[in-house]
Amino acid sequence: MASELEPIPISSLKHDPAWKHCQMFKNGDRVQLKCVYCYKMFSGGGIHRIKEHLACQKGNASCCPRVPGDVRDVMLQSLEGVSVKKRKKQKIAEEIKSIVPGKDEVGGFGVETDVGAGVKVVATPNAVGRSRGSERRKRGKIDNVLLPSSSIVHDGSMISVSELTTKSVKGKDQVHMAIARFLYDVGASLDAVNSPYFQPMIDAIALRGPGVEMISYHDLRGWILKNSIEEVNGFFDRCKATWGRIGCSVLVDEWITETGRVLLNFFVHCAEGLVFLKSIDVSDTIRSSDALYELLKGVVEEVGVSNVLQVITGTAEHYVIAGKRLSATFRTLYWTPCAARSINSMLEDISKVEWISVTLDSAKSITRFIYNHGAILNMMRRYTSGRDLVQPTVSRFATDFVTLKSMVNLKDSLRTMVTTQEWMDYPFSKQAEGIEIMDIILSQSFWSSCSTIVCLTDPLLGLLRVVGYDKRPAMGYILAGLYRVKEAIKNELGEKKEYMAYWDIIDSRWDQQMQHPLHEAAFFLNPRFFYSLDGEARDKIPSGMLDCVEKLVPDTKIQDKINRELILYKNAAGDFGRKMAIRTRHTLLPAEWWSTYGGGCPSLARLAIHILSQTCSAIVGKRVSIPFEQVHKTRNSLERQRLSDLVFVQYNLRLQQIQVGKNREPGPADPISSENIDLSDEWVTERREFFGDGDSDWMALDQPLINSMLSDPNDEFDNLISAGFEYQERENGVKDFDEDGMIRL
Incomplete structure (x- = not known):
């Protein structure tokens, strides 16, 4: 298996x-x-x-x-390159054989090593004379060696190894400079080098060698774009084939362009992958719930009403009205608010708590001082072994708390830095601003507050990574994750009057935005969580589960079958009670578990797989430089369609690489780069009235060396699976809750 x-x-x-x-x-x-x-x-x-x-x-x-x-x-x-290299090696070996005496006759003279095309390394006699005897007996042959005294035959001339190394470095620099000049000239994002297609492009050019025919402008927008559309459609069709079999979710992501235009980008998520459908300019109609409803209705009909399990949007009022109307129109689908946005709203509300806001302001004053003075930024990176304090992530409020966690982790390095002579010798450290920053860094109460905030928010950040993870459906984890967050806050603060303030923030957002039958049904159908409940709790079927049966399965006969099969699931009867099934509750994904062991309850298993295969978030990765706005500005219908097809190819190529997990590792994020400034602005943007002119010699900066301290989303899933929890909820018609608001199903 x-x-x-x-x-x-x-x-x-x-x-x-x-x-x-x-x-x-x-x-x-x-x-x-x-x-x-x-x-x-x-x-x-x-x-x-x-x-x-x-x-x-x-x-x-x-x-x-x-x-x-x-x-x-x-x-x-x-493959062709491998064959060419083999033939070249054979040819060089034959040439050596024809002009150099046999190895045995000269004690190893003439041993050669390929350094590159047309290059042979020939060892001098004194370098290999000692290789006979013990080395030959030990290895059975003389190894090819490259010694400092070696000479190199290159294009008919003898050059030293050091000269070849210098030429190699210069050649690499020339290649990199040529790439940079191209990117600078066309104004491309410097993030382009992190594209998963960048290195394959370089490899393809290198394999062809000199004289590769230049691609033309008309080729790119002609036959190459046509072929690319066909390739992307292959990926699209593979995803589409699963929509009817497992169900899918329509995701609506709102973007505001630099010129203030409002675009809605539509995606379809299923177990096979995530695909981009289209982009629509709604600048003139976005606040109209009627217009939004008609738009959503058209997209659902395009994807297939019977295929769509849920439509996920933002939580603004016009989305809520249009979404609920859509759910009433199509009786077999739900409107669902975006879980990532709801969790981000919880983080926003927590950041507004007075003592937390004051602590964040103090932390930001530290980073603003450091990131606007080159010498101090270099000093900080040396003391933190190349790690950055500021960690841009998916949203401004997530960035606040991830950065605070980063600072807590690097607390000792910062405190050591400001007590050194190197810090004291820096002119700005003697000014009022520098003295104030040193006092904050050395303050025990400041770091104590930071540590408490990290303990309060880190579980929410973990849950945010879970719901936004592209490679594992989060529907079966969202509810348990939220309860784990509340339990962690309770354990941190202890006193009810203290932790209830944060529970109120979470419950308020949950009750307004996230409380949903799909989340409750997914919790019930996740065997890891359901079978962890007490026996009495398992006797009850949550109303959200029954709501999903009635709405998603309109055939009453199948509803009756599901009701009977629910008894088998609750009692772990049949295949559900196998030792393998019990053991793999903890290891298999919930949908995989149902696919493997749900054969005796086919109707319930089909519904469970449909629900557990869905996502919870409508936020699709980071914002990318794809020319959406250009499509909507173009008035010529032919060119407009061509640009629409180009956007279709661009976005789906990105999503396809995310799906197969082959994105190139981008390296450390630079908090002061223009591409991250929207997220890290308050942490790195200078306040002139406070810091003066600063130290802006960017060419003297040491670059960050270590990637973000964010944990892997897989680790967050594992934490959910291994962590115990109690089912928590407010008094909203649910029975058996205790004085702390903890209940059992």
């Missing part, structure tokens, strides 16, 4: 381009590779067989039916 395979991280030292398109697993003592496009497992043959599979080169491996065309071409070029 796939669940028995242990994933193995692919080392960054593996440079073959095929490693970017497969996953590695350990199965007992064997290592297996898996194609990320068709999911075929390979037990042998190594990366070369994967490459043949992706290149659709018949022979030792089957052809991949789903590989994108550009990947197939790169794999073909790589």
